[in-house]
Amino acid sequence: MAGLTLVATTLFAASPAHAAExxxxxxxxxxxxxxxxxxxxxxxxxxxxxxxxxxxxxxxxxxxxxxxxxxxxxxxxxxxxxxxxxxxxxxxxxxxxxxxxxxxxxxxxxxxxxxxxxxxxxxxxxxxxxxxxxxxxxxxxxxxxxxxxxxxxxxxxxxxxxxxxxxxxxxxxxxxxxxxxxxxxxxxxxxxxxxxxxxxxxxxxxGETTTGSVRIDGMGDGEYQPGDTVTLQAVQTPVTGNATYQWFSRKPGEDGFTAIEGETGAAYQFTATRALNGTEYQVKLGDGTTSEGVWLWVALPQEGSSTAKSITATINASEGALVISVDPGDRAVTLPAATLSAAGDRWESTGALKPVTVTDTRVAKPGWTATGQVADGFRTDDGKTFAGSYLGWTPTIVAQSDGQGVIAGPVAVPYVPGQPGVGLGDSAALAAAPNGSGLGTARLDAQLKLSVPTNTAAGTYTGTLTLTAI
Structure with missing residues (x-):
């Protein structure tokens, strides 16, 4: 069994979730x-x-x-x-x-x-x-x-x-x-x-208007933890038709700002790391209007001491084991800010699950099935919720051992009232190996799709996807 933390940002006030012209x-x-x-x-x-x-x-x-x-x-x-x-x-x-x-x-x-x-x-x-x-x-x-x-x-x-x-x-x-x-x-x-x-x-x-201004919203007042998602939003006053942006950063010790390649939208989202601690960020509009700087502060590692111990393990080839795992350094999946669907009736976002590894060393080859479920749904820090059934996926096989015979699971469609599909609110198959197959290591992935009603309250929602192999 393995777990992934899923962060689904459904809506920002004047944010990419609401990125109309x-x-x-x-x-x-x-x-x-x-x-x-x-x-x-x-x-x-x-x-x-x-x-x-x-x-x-x-x-x-x-x-x-x-x-x-x-x-x-x-x-x-x-x-x-x-x-x-x-x-x-x-x-x-x-x-x-x-x-x-x-x-x-x-x-x-x-x-x-x-x-x-x-x-x-x-x-x-x-x-x-x-x-x-x-x-x-x-x-x-x-x-x-x-x-x-x-x-x-x-x-x-x-x-x-x-x-x-x-x-x-x-x-x-x-x-x-x-x-x-x-x-x-x-x-x-x-x-x-x-x-x-x-x-x-x-x-x-x-009448006659003065030159507008732009500011950056979204930078927290305190320290971020390494791995936290940072979302910065450019806010114009007054709001104009100027939709040309460029984000800049300046690390401690650098003389000037450097343009962040590819970041030309009204929002800039990235992951906090210790290497970015003390970095200053600015955004500039196409007419040259430039924001005041905001600084990112990332928490230091916890104080204390550490040591290491050598562990020796023996694998009994006659019995073997079935293990499902995710990269410890890649346990968090942050979906992009949601946008309105083409029909204008849902907030939707898509993103990659990131590879999940299933290793089967059981020589009897009984086969296996890997499943996932967001049983407890999604929740914000202030208690707003929505069900895990609003998240679905399309599984894929990234790689597998020769002759392993792994097959991707079916599409799990996000829940929509009156339509079939309960997404990941119930257990959904990610992949399976039939009886007589499965021996070796397979890397699995899935395209995630979040689709929630338009009346879902704004906020950053977090849920846990539990992955199981049996």
């Missing part, structure tokens, strides 16, 4: 608040028509830019007094499209008639954080303003929107700077049940 939208048409009902869930998305074909994005991946050209002044008309004093500076994305500015609107054209009571949903602005006030309004054919949302007189503000609606308004900001608008959509289904998107943040950058 970050974009900044500054000109052209977009349904900024795109209300959809999919798989029984009400959702807020962004329909980006600034590209062709249009792309549906998550609001967390988008920054809406109100360019300096949007600056204007409050008209000297009493009906527009809600925007401020006449002549006050404001930044407005107008109701009628200006090709030099962003033209955001809201959209329910994807909602079907008969799904919701009254064929309508309620869109609410429940929060607006930023240096100034935010107002959304449209005007009638006679030029009379009609306020939709206004933060200056208190929120939330609610607007009933019929299905099949595509609408635009003027978006007005009273000051330059960074804003977060928090929208929420609610509806009552035709059957009487209620659904809600919950609060969803939308980021806006208004």
């Amino acid at each position: 970050q974009v900044t939208l500054a000109k052209g048409h977009t349904d900024a608040v795109d209300i959809r009902y999919e798989n029984g869930e009400l959702k807020l998305k962004v329909k980006d028509d600034t590209v062709s074909p249009a792309v549906v994005r998550d609001p967390a991946d988008v920054t809406f830019q109100v360019l300096p050209a949007a600056e204007t002044t409050v008209p000297d008309l009493p009906t527009f007094g809600f925007l401020g004093e006449p002549g006050d500076r404001i930044w407005m994305l107008p109701q009628v499209q200006d090709p030099n500015l962003l033209w955001p609107g809201w959209n329910t054209t994807e909602l079907k008639s008969g799904t919701f009571a009254g064929d309508k949903v309620t869109l609410s602005l429940i929060g607006a954080d930023g240096p100034g006030d935010v107002t959304l309004f449209d005007t009638t054919s006679l030029g009379v303003p009609n306020i939709k949302f206004r933060s200056a007189d208190g929120l939330p503000d609610r607007l009933d929107v019929p299905v099949h609606t595509h609408a635009h308004a003027g978006w007005v900001f009273s000051e330059q700077g960074e804003y977060t608008l928090r929208f929420q959509a609610d509806a009552t289904l035709a059957g009487g049940a209620t659904v809600s998107t919950g609060p969803v943040d939308y980021r806006f950058t208004v």
Whole structure:
């Protein structure tokens, strides 16, 4: 029997587990608040028509830019007094499209008639954080303003929107700077049940902006143990469409930083070793913006003394033994950060089991079977869990002795409700040698596949894979 520690990182906040394209939208048409009902869930998305074909994005991946050209002044008309004093500076994305500015609107054209009571949903602005006030309004054919949302007189503000609606308004900001608008959509289904998107943040950058910055998250405050996995994450402020990165390191005693070959993503993951103790890390964006350094500290070996003893063993060739083992220096398997499946309904990650050795010296050749199971599932340090059945594998034979006759086990499919397959939650065959075979040494491996529901809590999960040969 042998054991392997499996570390399955399912989700990071703004991490490789959530490695969608970050974009900044500054000109052209977009349904900024795109209300959809999919798989029984009400959702807020962004329909980006600034590209062709249009792309549906998550609001967390988008920054809406109100360019300096949007600056204007409050008209000297009493009906527009809600925007401020006449002549006050404001930044407005107008109701009628200006090709030099962003033209955001809201959209329910994807909602079907008969799904919701009254064929309508309620869109609410429940929060607006930023240096100034935010107002959304449209005007009638006679030029009379009609306020939709206004933060200056208190929120939330609610607007009933019929299905099949595509609408635009003027978006007005009273000051330059960074804003977060928090929208929420609610509806009552035709059957009487209620659904809600919950609060969803939308980021806006208004007017002249200062140079952004980038920092490194993820470096622990204390010491790492040799063999621990370190995951560093580059975080931009504000978030832009700049997706070009380069990671650098500088070991103690070195004069300058050295680019880490191949590390050009938003995250950098590696294994802590004593040789890296005291190493400083930086990340640089494509525009030259460079982060402050962070340092890695790796624990010293435990103090004490050691000695060695010679051990002599005699193998009785007439009886022999069956042994399954893993390399003592390679007992931990860390899967890459999980990403959304192509269907968008699972968090998934794949990686190699790393070779497992089975040696059979029994001259009777009774055959053997090697199996694996994650019986106790996966757990985070703060107690979140998921079952071992969400991990599966595809076994392979790396090498075997001449005539050993070892056959790889079948694919163990991760558990999905309503489908066959229980993954490694139950005992699954890694390989087998039939009766009359198996004598010698075989090296086994498997491609691991983790597939968990999208509502799995974020965290780093660890489980134990128990390997058995009988």
